[in-house]
Amino acid sequence: MTALPTPVTLAPGEPIIELRGVNKWYGDFHVLRDIDLTVAKGERIVICGPSGSGKSTLIRCINRLEEHQAGRIVVDGIELSNDVRNIEAIRRDVGMVFQQFNLFPHLTVLENCTLAPVWVKKTPRAEAEALALRYLERVRIPEQANKFPGQLSGGQQQRVAIARALCMNPNILLFDEPTSALDPEMVKEVLDVMTDLAQGGITMLVVTHEMGFARQVADRVIFMDRGEIVEQAPPEEFFGAPKNERTRLFLGQIL
Ligand code: ADP
Ligand code: MG
Numbered sequence: 001m002t003a004l005p006t007p008v009t010l011a012p013g014e015p016i017i018e019l020r021g022v023n024k025w026y027g028d029f030h031v032l033r034d035i036d037l038t039v040a041k042g043e044r045i046v047i048c049g050p051s052g053s054g055k056s057t058l059i060r061c062i063n064r065l066e067e068h069q070a071g072r073i074v075v076d077g078i079e080l081s082n083d084v085r086n087i088e089a090i091r092r093d094v095g096m097v098f099q100q101f102n103l104f105p106h107l108t109v110l111e112n113c114t115l116a117p118v119w120v121k122k123t124p125r126a127e128a129e130a131l132a133l134r135y136l137e138r139v140r141i142p143e144q145a146n147k148f149p150g151q152l153s154g155g156q157q158q159r160v161a162i163a164r165a166l167c168m169n170p171n172i173l174l175f176d177e178p179t180s181a182l183d184p185e186m187v188k189e190v191l192d193v194m195t196d197l198a199q200g201g202i203t204m205l206v207v208t209h210e211m212g213f214a215r216q217v218a219d220r221v222i223f224m225d226r227g228e229i230v231e232q233a234p235p236e237e238f239f240g241a242p243k244n245e246r247t248r249l250f251l252g253q254i255l
Helices: 057-061 082-095 111-119 125-138 154-166 185-201 210-219 236-242 245-254
Strands: 015-026 029-040 044-048 070-075 094-097 172-176 203-207 221-225 228-233
Touching: 015 057, 015 203, 029 057, 029 203, 029 228, 044 057, 044 210, 057 070, 057 094, 057 172, 057 203, 082 094, 094 154, 111 125, 111 154, 125 154, 154 185, 185 203, 185 210, 203 245, 210 236, 221 236, 228 236, 228 245
Parallel strands: 044 203, 044 221, 094 172, 172 203
Antiparallel strands: 015 029, 015 070, 221 228
């Protein structure tokens, strides 16, 4: 087999994700409209907007869980084309955390964390387990390593999902409403872990309506509506002086 394309080595601040004129349709429905977005290495971006505005679709296009039909997406200097080697190379470097955790219920926490490193990256099992334990400590649940997901609270399961994503040593982490399925008392433990990661310098794109998190952690907040990026700005400006009427309306509803 031909070797996978190698991600380019980037300094902080250099573009790690670029979308140019990205369009996507579901059948006749135009879900992403002319999306232009450049994300710098190490940048932390929060994406918000009404339900159905295309937020999930946008971030799912970045690791090819959804396919765009027009425009270009370049991640780590690799073009997201139909070449499966490009897709595989990008997926290895982009971790994803979902609203519903998506852990494998029949595997223990530790096995959930070692599966991809062992099978995809061919990391020796002992090494993968040591790494997994390190990340389980990072998300503050090393003592749960031998339990099954069903034995954990929602907040703990989501922290396992974050540890699992980290075990592939990605340069980019995508989060799709990671706290929306959690009981209120568990939201903070997950946001605390995400804040801690953000301080570690990983590039993060987070779809969330947790505006406290956005204010504290985001370098830039993006507002989407009806498939478009309507407005984007650093949090002080985004919350303090939103320019677009649709942004103001949205913020008025959620704040
Ligand atoms: P958001 O995450 O902002 O709520 P989504 O990206 O999930 O929005 O969805 C945007 C729109 O696309 C919604 O109207 C949704 O119903 C529609 N949609 C999402 N996934 C599909 C799909 N697989 N097939 C058809 N329509 C879809
Ligand atoms: Mg969504």
